[in-house]
Structure formats: C-alpha cells, structure tokens
Amino acid sequence: MMRVKQNSAPVGVRHAGWDVSRVGMLVDVSRCIGCNSCTVACRQENALQGSDGWLKVWRRERLGTQLIRYDYSQSCRHCADPQCLQACPTGAIAYGAGGVVRHHEEKCIGCQVCAMVCPYGGVKVMTNGKTGKCSLCAHRLAKGEEPACTAVCPTGARTFGEREALVREAGERLDALRRQGLRGRLEGNGDLEGKGGHKILFLML
Amino acid sequence: MTSYVRTEVYRNRRLPGDEGKLLPSICSLCNGGCGLLVRVNDAGYVEAVYGDTGNPYNQGKICPKPMEIVQTLYGAQRVDHPLKKVNGIFQRISWEEALSLVTEKYLEHWQTSGNSAIVGITSKIGGSHSKLALSIFSELTGLVTYGTGPICYDTEENVRKAMFGNGSASAPLADAVEAGILLIVGNNPAQTKAGQFHWVQEARYRGTKVVVIDPRYTETARQADRFLQIRPGTDGALGMALLHEVIAHGWYDASFVTERTNGFEKLAQAVTEFSPVRAEEMTGVPRRFIEELAWDLSTRKPGMLWEGRGVVCVNNAGNTLRVFEALMAILGNVGKPGAGIISHINGYGRAKGLVPGADVVKPERKRSAEALYSALENGEIKMLLIAGNPCANWPDCGRMQQAVSGLDFVVSHTLVLDDSARLADVVLPATHWLEEAGMQASVHRVMQWKEPVARPYAEAKSAGEIFRLLAAKMGLPVKYFPDSPETAWEWERTHNGDIAGITVERMRRTAGGVHYPCPESGEEAVRLFQNGVFSTPSEKVELVGSDVQELNYLDLLAAPGNRGLSRQEYPYLLSTVKVAAHYHTECQYSDWAVALEKPCVEIHPDTAANLSIREGDRVRIETPVGSLELPARLTWTVPRDCLFTQPYFTQTSPYGQVPANILFPAVTDPEGGNFVNKNIMCRISALEVAGT
Numbered sequence: 001m002m003r004v005k006q007n008s009a010p011v012g013v014r015h016a017g018w019d020v021s022r023v024g025m026l027v028d029v030s031r032c033i034g035c036n037s038c039t040v041a042c043r044q045e046n047a048l049q050g051s052d053g054w055l056k057v058w059r060r061e062r063l064g065t066q067l068i069r070y071d072y073s074q075s076c077r078h079c080a081d082p083q084c085l086q087a088c089p090t091g092a093i094a095y096g097a098g099g100v101v102r103h104h105e106e107k108c109i110g111c112q113v114c115a116m117v118c119p120y121g122g123v124k125v126m127t128n129g130k131t132g133k134c135s136l137c138a139h140r141l142a143k144g145e146e147p148a149c150t151a152v153c154p155t156g157a158r159t160f161g162e163r164e165a166l167v168r169e170a171g172e173r174l175d176a177l178r179r180q181g182l183r184g185r186l187e188g189n190g191d192l193e194g195k196g197g198h199k200i201l202f203l204m205l
Numbered sequence: 206m207t208s209y210v211r212t213e214v215y216r217n218r219r220l221p222g223d224e225g226k227l228l229p230s231i232c233s234l235c236n237g238g239c240g241l242l243v244r245v246n247d248a249g250y251v252e253a254v255y256g257d258t259g260n261p262y263n264q265g266k267i268c269p270k271p272m273e274i275v276q277t278l279y280g281a282q283r284v285d286h287p288l289k290k291v292n293g294i295f296q297r298i299s300w301e302e303a304l305s306l307v308t309e310k311y312l313e314h315w316q317t318s319g320n321s322a323i324v325g326i327t328s329k330i331g332g333s334h335s336k337l338a339l340s341i342f343s344e345l346t347g348l349v350t351y352g353t354g355p356i357c358y359d360t361e362e363n364v365r366k367a368m369f370g371n372g373s374a375s376a377p378l379a380d381a382v383e384a385g386i387l388l389i390v391g392n393n394p395a396q397t398k399a400g401q402f403h404w405v406q407e408a409r410y411r412g413t414k415v416v417v418i419d420p421r422y423t424e425t426a427r428q429a430d431r432f433l434q435i436r437p438g439t440d441g442a443l444g445m446a447l448l449h450e451v452i453a454h455g456w457y458d459a460s461f462v463t464e465r466t467n468g469f470e471k472l473a474q475a476v477t478e479f480s481p482v483r484a485e486e487m488t489g490v491p492r493r494f495i496e497e498l499a500w501d502l503s504t505r506k507p508g509m510l511w512e513g514r515g516v517v518c519v520n521n522a523g524n525t526l527r528v529f530e531a532l533m534a535i536l537g538n539v540g541k542p543g544a545g546i547i548s549h550i551n552g553y554g555r556a557k558g559l560v561p562g563a564d565v566v567k568p569e570r571k572r573s574a575e576a577l578y579s580a581l582e583n584g585e586i587k588m589l590l591i592a593g594n595p596c597a598n599w600p601d602c603g604r605m606q607q608a609v610s611g612l613d614f615v616v617s618h619t620l621v622l623d624d625s626a627r628l629a630d631v632v633l634p635a636t637h638w639l640e641e642a643g644m645q646a647s648v649h650r651v652m653q654w655k656e657p658v659a660r661p662y663a664e665a666k667s668a669g670e671i672f673r674l675l676a677a678k679m680g681l682p683v684k685y686f687p688d689s690p691e692t693a694w695e696w697e698r699t700h701n702g703d704i705a706g707i708t709v710e711r712m713r714r715t716a717g718g719v720h721y722p723c724p725e726s727g728e729e730a731v732r733l734f735q736n737g738v739f740s741t742p743s744e745k746v747e748l749v750g751s752d753v754q755e756l757n758y759l760d761l762l763a764a765p766g767n768r769g770l771s772r773q774e775y776p777y778l779l780s781t782v783k784v785a786a787h788y789h790t791e792c793q794y795s796d797w798a799v800a801l802e803k804p805c806v807e808i809h810p811d812t813a814a815n816l817s818i819r820e821g822d823r824v825r826i827e828t829p830v831g832s833l834e835l836p837a838r839l840t841w842t843v844p845r846d847c848l849f850t851q852p853y854f855t856q857t858s859p860y861g862q863v864p865a866n867i868l869f870p871a872v873t874d875p876e877g878g879n880f881v882n883k884n885i886m887c888r889i890s891a892l893e894v895a896g897t
C-alpha cells in the first residue's frame with residue numbers, strides 16, 4: 001500500500017501527550033480548497049450550532065496582474081501578546097496551560113471588546129451576544145490528540161505539530177510558491193517570548 | 206451600550222464526550238469511500254463523526270459532509286413512521302397497513318394496465334443489500350427503475366462501455382501518484398471529493414503535472430500546475446485538437462494502436478480539420494497551450510484522465526468524452542500503473558442467475574429517461590415508487606412535480622419529508638446508510654464493508670427488508686430475497702465471477718478494502734485491462750463507435766436544449782456547479798451546512814456591470830422552461846456571460862429555495878442519454894438592489 005505524504009510536518013495522531021508550550025499550527029491559505037471541513041469539525045467538537053463558530057473560511061479574490069483567489073480559514077492565532085486578553089474587563093480571556101489563550105464563557109459579559117480589538121478577526125461574536133474563540137482544542141491536546149480542524153483537513157492547509165518544525169515546513173512551502181511565481185508571507189513567526197509571536201502561524205498570499 | 210445575553214443558545218453546550226463507543230464505518234456519500242469513525246453514545250445514538258486514521262485512502266481526513274449528516278439523523282425532519290395521506294394530510298399508519306396498501310395498488314395496476322404502468326425512480330435506494338433486493342424485485346415483476354444514471358453518469362458509462370467494454374473507472378485514483386501527467390477535465394474534485402483530494406496534491410508533490418481544463422477558475426484549478434480556461438461546452442474541440450497534434454506528429458503509441466485498437470484511421474480522419482489554430486478560435490485556449498499540452502501528454506507518460514460532470518452532464522457529452530478517452534487510448538495510457546481513467550463510476554457487473562428464467566418477468570415497455578416525463582403525464586404510468594428526490598434532482602423539476610402529482614398512487618421511501626415525499630400517497634421511513642450494513646465501493650476501485658453503527662431510527666426499514674416483505678404480500682417467491690446484508694453479498698459474490706474472491710470476511714479484515722475484479726482465485730486486479738485485453742467483442746479498444754457520426758463535433762448551441770433558441774433572447778449560459786458542504790439534497794437539513802452555504806448565482810463583474818447588478822442584488826434567471834430568483838455573487842473566477850448556481854436547495858428544506866433544476870429542460874445528450882445541467886441558454890435581469 002502506498003503511503004501518502006500529506007504534510008511534511010509531523011502529524012499528531014494519538015501522541016503520548018503534547019508539550020503544549022511547544023506545539024503550534026500552520027494555516028496555509030495556498031493549500032486551502034475551501035471545503036469547510038475544519039469549520040464543521042470545530043463546530044462538532046465544540047458543540048456550536050448553526051452560525052455560531054470559532055473558525056470561519058472567507059472567500060477571497062484579488063485581481064492584479066493575475067487573479068489571486070484563495071480561501072482564508074480564519075481563527076484565533078493564540079498570540080504571545082494578546083490584545084483581547086489585555087482589553088477584557090472581566091478576565092474572561094486568560095492564559096491557559098502552555099500559553100494557549102483561553103476564553104471562559106461563564107465570565108464573559110458580552111461587551112465584545114475582545115472581538116473589536118483583535119487584529120486578526122480571531123474572536124467571534126456568538127448568537128447569544130457573548131464572544132467565543134478557538135481553545136486550540138485544549139481538551140483534545142490533553143488526551144494526546146490533535147485539534148479537530150487539523151485532524152480532518154484533507155489538504156494539509158491546517159497542520160498541527162511542533163511549532164519549530166512547522167516554521168521550517170512553512171519556509172519550504174514559501175520556496176515552492178516562489179518557484180510558481182507566487183509571493184507568500186508567514187505571519188506570527190516572531191518570538192513566543194516577546195512580541196509578534198503566535199502559536200498559530202498563517203501562510204498568507 | 207447595553208448588551209442582551211441570551212444564555213440558552215451558547216451556554217448549554219454539551220461537548221461530544223468520551224463515553225460510548227467509537228465504531229468504524231465507510232462514508233457512503235460521494236463514492237470517495239472515506240473511512241469514518243463514529244462516536245455512538247450509550248443510548249445507541251450517533252453523536253459525532255471523525256475520519257478513520259486507519260483507512261489508508263483518507264488517513265483520517267474527511268470533507269464536511271459526513272459530519273453534517275449527524276445533524277440530519279435525528280430531529281423533526283426525519284420520517285419516523287409509515288404515513289398515509291388522507292384528504293391531503295399525512296397520518297401515521299402501521300407497516301402492515303402501509304405494505305398492504307402498496308400491494309393492493311401494485312397488483313391492481315399491474316393487472317389492469319400491465320407491469321409498465323408502474324415505474325421506480327430509485328437513486329437513493331440504499332446500500333448493496335437494498336440494491337440487490339431491488340434488482341430481484343424488478344426481475345420478478347418487470348419493474349423498470351431509474352437510478353442515478355440519467356442525472357449523473359449515463360453518458361460517461363455508455364461511451365466507455367462502447368470503447369473499452371466496461372463503463373467503470375479503469376484505474377484507481379491512488380494511481381495518480383505514479384502518473385507523469387493528470388488531466389482533469391470539467392471536474393472540481395477539490396469540492397466534490399474533498400476528502401480524497403490529497404491524492405492529487407500528493408501526485409503533484411511527487412512530480413505529476415496536474416492540468417485542469419474548466420471554464421471556471423475552480424479550487425482544483427488553483428492547485429494545478431496548468432489551468433486552461435475554456436469556453437463552456439467546447440472541451441470536445443480542444444480534445445480533437447489534442448488528437449490532431451498527437452496524430453499529426455506521430456506521438457501516439459503506434460504498436461498499441463495497431464495491436465489493441467480499432468478505428469484509428471477514422472479517428473485520424475475526423476480530427477484533420479481541428480488544428481490548434483482552429484481550436485483556439487473555438488475554445489478560447491491559446492494555441493501554444495494546446496500544443497504544450499499535446500507535447501506534455503506525449504512525453505510525460507504514463508498519463509491519467511479524470512473527467513467530471515462538467516463534460517458529462519452537458520448536451521454534447523458523447524463526442525467530448527469519446528475524444529478524450531480515445532486520446533488516452535492512442536497514447537497507450539491504459540492498464541498500467543499511473544495510466545487510465547479515474548471515475549466515481551464503480552460498476553462491477555450484475556449477479557447472474559439468482560432468479561431462474563421461468564420466474565423472470567420482462568418489462569412490457571422500456572422508456573428512456575427523457576420519455577418518462579410524457580409517460581408520467583399522459584396516464585400511461587399510474588404508479589411510481591420513489592427513493593430519492595426527483596422533484597428537485599431531475600431537470601425541469603417543476604414539470605416533474607406536476608407529473609408526479611397527477612399519478613394515481615405514489616410511494617416514497619425516504620429519510621425526510623422532501624419535495625417528492627410530500628406528493629406521495631404513502632411514505633415509508635428509510636434507514637440511513639449509517640444504520641445499514643453493506644459493501645461500499647470507492648474511487649480507488651476497492652470494495653469496503655461497513656457495519657451499521659446505530660440501530661434503525663424509530664420504525665425505519667431498509668429497502669432490502671421492504672422488498673422482501675412486499676414480495677411476500679404480493680405472493681412472489683420470498684426465497685429469492687436475501688434476509689440480511691451479509692447473505693445478500695454472499696449471493697452476489699457467488700453469482701458474479703468478477704467479485705467471487707471478495708468475501709465479507711475478507712473485506713472486514715482488509716483496511717482500505719479489496720480491489721476488484723477479484724475472481725475466485727482471490728487475486729485482486731488493481732486496475733482494468735492490465736493484460737491488454739479489452740471487454741469489447743473484438744477485445745480491442747473501439748476508438749470510434751459503429752456510427753462515425755459520433756465523432757462529429759457538436760456545437761452546444763445546436764445541441765438539445767439550446768437548438769432553435771434565439772441568442773438575442775437568451776444571451777447567457779447557465780450551469781449548476783457543486784460545493785463541498787452539500788451532497789444531493791441530503792445535507793441541507795444540517796444547520797452547519799445552512800450557515801456555510803447560501804444559494805447564489807455567480808456572475809463575472811463585467812457582465813454584472815452591463816446589467817447594473819451589484820453584489821448581493823436579487824436577480825431573476827429565466828429559461829424557456831422556468832424562472833428562479835437568486836442573490837448575485839460577483840466573481841472574477843467565472844467567464845463573462847456565463848452564470849453558475851448550485852443544484853442542492855429545495856423549497857421544503859430550511860433553505861426554502863426553488864431548486865435550480867427548475868431551469869433545465871428535460872433533454873439528454875444525443876449519444877449517451879444523460880440529462881443536462883450545464884450550458885443551457887438563459888437570460889437574467891436585476892430584480893431589486895441590495896440594501897434598499
């Protein structure tokens with residue numbers, strides 16, 4: 001039987017337990033086919049109904065010298081220096097284990113300031129007026145599983161693993177894009193100790 | 206600013222937990238055959254669906270559809286008991302009463318009007334057990350049924366059968382990783398087989414050149430090495446130019462052509478006029494790219510072809526499919542690893558001799574799918590058995606609804622009270638594929654066995670069970686009906702030499718399933734025609750059919766559905782296209798799918814500007830058979846003057862949308878008999894401006 005090399009980065013299936021401070025995710029819009037598997041998996045995993053969602057895929061197109069059409073699978077980036085956390089008046093947004101940025105519904109008063117200040121559209125407003133956002137599937141990580149979205153993503157557009165390895169993987173993918181005449185950029189590749197670092201890396205077109 | 210917090214929606218979320226069991230299944234939606242793991246709680250209800258990491262073909266990856274399906278399993282929309290319509294209102298009845306009613310009507314119409322007064326439209330009959338039971342019932346009664354063929358693949362199957370003697374895929378998708386070039390024509394597997402699309406990416410990663418031919422810049426095109434944007438309906442001209450190039454330069458596999466094919470001279474003759482220069486005029490694809498593709502096909506061997514509904518459900522499909530498949534044949538791209546034709550058509554032949562000749566009843570009449578409409582309308586047909594949703598999925602569905610309403614007796618075997626079931630006199634609750642055992646074939650030419658993961662919902666029964674009960678009531682010999690999915694498969698296997706080696710046991714223990722054909726000896730064939738012997742009477746590839754006319758290029762404006770229409774009156778071309786979140790009309794009951802996909806019509810911004818249409822404006826689309834209102838979505842990815850919408854949405858679902866099939870005439874491709882859901886002439890007008 002042939003083995004498909006889906007992702008060059010390690011795919012975390014039933015890992016013995018993650019060192020959450022070192023894990024990350026690579027979201028690569030150049031590989032996204034807009035199938036919304038991640039969106040639905042996220043809603044299934046976190047029991048979100050209807051239009052409530054922590055992840056949203058946006059159809060994007062840009063006409064310049066060539067037509068750039070891509071799908072942007074948008075969700076919380078788990079910044080090292082999160083603006084939502086600083087703005088939240090009630091402490092509903094706080095660091096969880098390993099630097100995951102957690103949102104606690106029961107403390108949320110629905111002021112929606114976090115959704116306003118997040119530069120990446122990572123915090124979503126729910127139908128009940130409160131906000132909600134990606135938890136990096138902390139409950140799954142604790143069981144040694146990877147997050148729901150990366151587990152189903154059929155194209156490697158959402159990949160989970162050691163952040164270090166994902167940074168290298170992103171570099172390779174950027175090189176490959178360059179060979180096709182496409183300029184991509186990696187976002188969130190800063191230092192996790194200082195500013196500009198994100199647990200979730202975004203390769204954007 | 207105050208904010209009102211509604212607590213009930215979001216706060217009381219109950220996460221799918223770890224309790225219950227995780228059971229394997231095989232997705233039975235798109236024929237991708239992805240392995241699933243289903244979380245079933247202690248009460249026996251399905252809670253969540255995941256990808257099966259142990260399945261070698263999808264390795265845990267899935268598209269959104271099987272997850273959405275969970276939301277459609279339980280709830281108000283699911284039919285739970287047999288129903289009978291009394292004065293226009295459905296009333297609950299027992300299975301006993303329902304089957305007696307059906308029997309009484311069946312026998313009455315059979316006796317008074319003959320067996321062809323009853324027909325079936327059965328595209329959603331169920332798994333392998335139900336399919337076999339239906340075919341046995343048909344043999345015993347002469348019932349003619351229409352499956353998915355006319356609305357999906359008839360032309361593809363017929364053309365391939367005529368050329369190679371076998372209509373199914375000749376190679377597994379997994380072979381793409383060994384191909385030098387993969388040609389994807391009128392096909393968007395990134396949406397329609399999203400869970401298996403990584404095979405295309407993997408192939409590309411390993412060096413296969415992926416070339417996509419499509420009028421739209423699709424999700425698949427974005428992932429290709431080369432995208433050729435073609436004028437809708439002109440793929441045949443491009444294919445003929447490729448043949449012209451390959452033949453003129455002598456780039457074909459000469460020994461394969463002489464030893465293994467018939468009709469090469471006629472083929473060469475038919476394409477002499479199709480120079481790349483002429484093809485450029487017709488298709489809009491620059492000549493140098495046509496020449497480049499011909500060269501690539503000749504030098505990057507082996508090569509594979511994957512055609513989609515964009516060249517099958519069109520009014521000139523026969524010619525188009527024939528030229529592309531002939532191209533693969535003369536290049537010698539058959540029967541080798543990395544060569545051949547990929548398709549979701551996975552026919553494996555019929556079980557023969559299950560009903561002895563003496564008990565077989567022949568249908569008194571057979572009608573083409575196109576002729577079915579008038580037979581339903583003019584009283585020839587009295588009774589209809591439905592398992593599917595033809596009142597939304599068949600073309601000219603407004604006419605279909607009218608025709609069905611006028612029948613004396615209609616039975617619908619269904620999961621939900623959809624557009625077709627509402628017109629029925631008796632509704633029978635059907636089992637879901639997650640509740641039924643059976644063999645599921647896949648785009649990798651494998652057969653996988655799935656067990657039921659949940660017990661049938663409420664009083665639901667599978668068609669396999671119903672036909673057995675019905676036969677007993679009708680006084681037909683029950684002994685011909687298998688009593689379980691396992692027995693059904695055992696009977697099929699032992700009466701069909703091509704799958705004789707594939708036991709349920711073997712499928713159960715083989716992750717990813719067993720390739721077929723696989724005779725008694727047990728040796729699987731990964732791909733067809735590996736020994737160079739074809740299933741045609743001549744044992745060679747028939748490059749041209751008995752009728753050379755079939756090679757004549759058919760212009761889409763002169764083909765059925767468009768012929769005779771005025772271009773002034775109907776200046777645009779309309780097609781339906783697929784999205785990943787929907788499958789037929791099933792997924793529209795999932796509130797996730799509803800939140801993700803809204804019906805719309807895609808229009809090129811220049812065309813929209815000419816018509817003063819802006820993003821989100823409601824527009825009216827009209828064809829000679831129907832009209833429809835939709836919001837506009839402006840996108841540069843579609844060609845000018847061409848409109849694209851989605852075929853899934855219906856009036857009785859949460860969408861409350863008139864189905865797009867209302868716009869398509871019930872005409873078929875002249876050669877292959879497929880209904881058409883692309884490239885139909887239409888007009889469009891702005892209705893109201895968004896936001897006013």
Ligand code: SF4
Nearest residue numbers: 232237238239268400
């Ligand atoms: S790609 Fe097809 S087989 Fe796979 S999960 Fe989706 S619908 Fe099911």
